[in-house]
Amino acid sequence: MAVCGEGPLEGVNMRIRILFDNYNFDDAFESSWGFSCIITMPQKTILFDTGNNEDILSANMTVAGIDIGDIDMVFISHAHWDHTGGLLALKDIKAGTPVYVIESAVDELGGQINNIEASIEAVVNPREIMPGVFSTGEMDSDYVNEHSLVVNTGMGGVLITGCAHPGIVNIVDKAMEITGEKLLLTLGGFHLKDKPPAELEKTANELNGKTLYTAPSHCTGDDARAILREKFGSRFIESGAGKTIELDKLQ
Numbered sequence: 001m002a003v004c005g006e007g008p009l010e011g012v013n014m015r016i017r018i019l020f021d022n023y024n025f026d027d028a029f030e031s032s033w034g035f036s037c038i039i040t041m042p043q044k045t046i047l048f049d050t051g052n053n054e055d056i057l058s059a060n061m062t063v064a065g066i067d068i069g070d071i072d073m074v075f076i077s078h079a080h081w082d083h084t085g086g087l088l089a090l091k092d093i094k095a096g097t098p099v100y101v102i103e104s105a106v107d108e109l110g111g112q113i114n115n116i117e118a119s120i121e122a123v124v125n126p127r128e129i130m131p132g133v134f135s136t137g138e139m140d141s142d143y144v145n146e147h148s149l150v151v152n153t154g155m156g157g158v159l160i161t162g163c164a165h166p167g168i169v170n171i172v173d174k175a176m177e178i179t180g181e182k183l184l185l186t187l188g189g190f191h192l193k194d195k196p197p198a199e200l201e202k203t204a205n206e207l208n209g210k211t212l213y214t215a216p217s218h219c220t221g222d223d224a225r226a227i228l229r230e231k232f233g234s235r236f237i238e239s240g241a242g243k244t245i246e247l248d249k250l251q
């Protein structure tokens with residue numbers, strides 16, 4: 001499988017701000033179960049997931065200084081309430097803003113997305129959705145299918161996952177196929193809570209070989225975060241609502 005696109009963006013700085021998370025990083029932000037972050041690049045602003053509640057998302061956006069009108073694209077990882085429940089906060093989004101959703105979730109989410117006058121873009125296979133920005137394509141899981149966002153920044157690949165139901169290592173492998181190299185940063189929900197210690201150890205070791213930095217939150221779980229914190233050392237980034245990650249400050 002190859003998703004060539006136009007190659008990596010040239011040294012594009014990128015800022016990621018966690019807008020919604022059950023882990024809290026900054027007390028000025030309200031925390032609740034779920035995940036959302038906003039990705040700001042010089043050319044585009046992308047909202048990834050919406051958390052579970054429109055009021056909390058709106059309030060946290062205000063604290064972060066985000067104007068809904070600045071959003072150029074929305075990416076919904078999967079059809080779980082804790083990632084889609086804040087969609088109505090986007091009612092003043094620019095008309096026709098594309099919302100990327102896996103094809104199997106379109107029936108479930110179509111009504112909510114039409115309420116905000118955005119434009120549904122169904123994703124099946126891995127594809128470039130704007131220059132340097134990719135969807136992994138719909139990945140299967142025993143629970144619910146999902147896609148994840150990959151940005152080929154020129155400083156290294158950045159992978160953002162919602163819940164990682166298809167398996168965080170499987171998703172990292174897919175992102176590495178897309179970028180053609182080890183990742184710079186992997187963040188989001190890794191869905192490792194309730195996994196046995198031996199599996200956490202194995203997963204943490206595999207991730208440590210495939211991504212330089214990691215910023216796990218949401219459904220990763222306290223035990224998995226502790227093991228990843230130990231394995232990654234200074235390359236572990238404490239994440240949660242209100243956290244800002246700037247790529248050019250990582251290196």
Ligand SMILES: [Fe+2]
Nearest residue numbers: 082162163219
């Ligand atoms: Fe989740």
Ligand SMILES: [Fe+2]
Nearest residue numbers: 078080163165
């Ligand atoms: Fe989920």
